[in-house]
Amino acid sequence: MTARFMLVCLAIAATACGRESPESFVIPGPTVPSTIPTATPLVWDSREELDVWVHNAVSRGTMTLEGSGTEAFVRLDRPDVEWVLRGPDLSPPATAIRTARLRYRWRLDATLSPTAARTAWVTVHFDAPALPEYHYGQASATLPLPPSDVFTDASFTLGSYLAAVDVRYVYVSSSGANRGVFEIDRIELVR
Numbered sequence: 001m002t003a004r005f006m007l008v009c010l011a012i013a014a015t016a017c018g019r020e021s022p023e024s025f026v027i028p029g030p031t032v033p034s035t036i037p038t039a040t041p042l043v044w045d046s047r048e049e050l051d052v053w054v055h056n057a058v059s060r061g062t063m064t065l066e067g068s069g070t071e072a073f074v075r076l077d078r079p080d081v082e083w084v085l086r087g088p089d090l091s092p093p094a095t096a097i098r099t100a101r102l103r104y105r106w107r108l109d110a111t112l113s114p115t116a117a118r119t120a121w122v123t124v125h126f127d128a129p130a131l132p133e134y135h136y137g138q139a140s141a142t143l144p145l146p147p148s149d150v151f152t153d154a155s156f157t158l159g160s161y162l163a164a165v166d167v168r169y170v171y172v173s174s175s176g177a178n179r180g181v182f183e184i185d186r187i188e189l190v191r
Contacts, residue, residue, distance in 0.1 A: 029058070030056070030057040031089050032052060032087065032088050032089055032169065033088065034052050034088030034089065035052065036048055036049065036052075042090075042094055042097075042188060042189040042190075043186065043187075043188045043189075044087070044186065044187045044188070045070050045185075045186045045187075045188075046070050046072060047065060047067060047072030050065060050072055050073070050074055050184075050187070051065055052087070052088045053074065053085045053086065053087055053088075053187065054085065056086055056088075058084065058086035058171070059084055059086045060082075060083065061076055061078065061081060061082065061083025061084065061085075062076060062077050062078040062081065062083070063075060063076050063077075063083065063085070064077070066183075072185075073105075073151075073183045073184060073185040074183065074184040074185075075181065075182075075183050076181070076182040076184075077181060079106070079120060079174065079176070079177045079178070079179075079180060079181070079182035080176050080177060080178055080179050081176055082173070082174065082175050083173065083174055084172070084173040085171060085173070085184070085187075086169065086171040087169050087170040087171060087172075088169065089168060093128075093129070093166040093167055093168045094166065094167045094189055095164075095166045095191075096164040096165075096166070096191045097126065097128075097164060097165055097166070097167045097189050097190070097191060098157060098164045098165075098190060099141075099155050099156060099157040099158070099189070099190040100124040100141070100156045100170055100187070100188065100189055101153055101154065101155050101156070101186075101187075101188045101189075101190055102122070102124075102154050102172065102184055102186070102187055102188075103151045103152065103153050103154075103184070103185040103186035104122075104145060104148070104151065104152060104154060104182065104183060104184050104185070105148055105149065105150060105151045105152070105182075105183045105185070106120050106145055106146070106147045106148055106177075106180065106181075106182050106183075107147065107148075107149060107180050107181050108178060108180040109178070109179035111179075112178060112179060112180075116178055117177070118146065118147055118178065119145065119146060119177070120144070120145045120177035120178075120182060121142060121143070121144050121145075121174060121175070121177065122142070122154075122156075122172060122173070123140050123141070123142040123156075123172070123173050123174070124140060124141050124142075124156035124170060124171075124172050125138050125139075125140045125170065125171050125172075126138065126140065126158070126165055126167045126170055127167060127168045127169045127170070127171075128165035128166055128167050128168070129166070129168060130166055131162070131165065139158055139162055141157055141158055141159070143156055147180075151183075151185045164191065170187075170189065172184070172187070
């Protein structure tokens with residue numbers, strides 16, 4: 001480096017050190033307003049209630065909504081690809097939540113080798129504004145879900161390190177499982 005270049009760098013650094021940095025800010029992500037109340041508070045079980053989880057700006061993956069009424073379910077035809085279901089904004093936030101419960105059915109592709117992975121790792125993320133700073137507003141629970149030909153309940157409970165939390169919204173995600181069909185019939189927040 002030339003002496004002149006080093007002097008320019010030092011002058012810029014000295015000028016920058018004397019200035020205060022601007023206040024930081026967070027750009028909020030997309031919201032998911034709920035257009036209908038759920039029949040049972042904090043339970044999404046019908047086609048109309050599950051629709052907000054599938055059709056919004058955040059959810060992604062190869063998913064459809066099948067069936068009608070309380071027989072409806074979310075169908076993921078490509079669970080081998082990353083997917084996300086984002087729940088509605090809860091206003092006011094749901095209080096004292098410890099668990100999210102999913103009723104799922106996970107049918108593997110019949111052509112898979114007997115030694116193929118047979119677990120779907122699914123995570124439920126809770127957006128909880130009052131968490132300690134090191135959580136960055138999110139708490140989560142992850143479970144390995146085994147295949148099931150019938151709808152089965154899975155409870156995603158926050159670890160013992162957290163008390164019950166107030167939740168603004170929840171999202172369910174997986175970074176991918178194996179080929180097959182993964183279906184969610186019901187999503188519920190439990191106090």
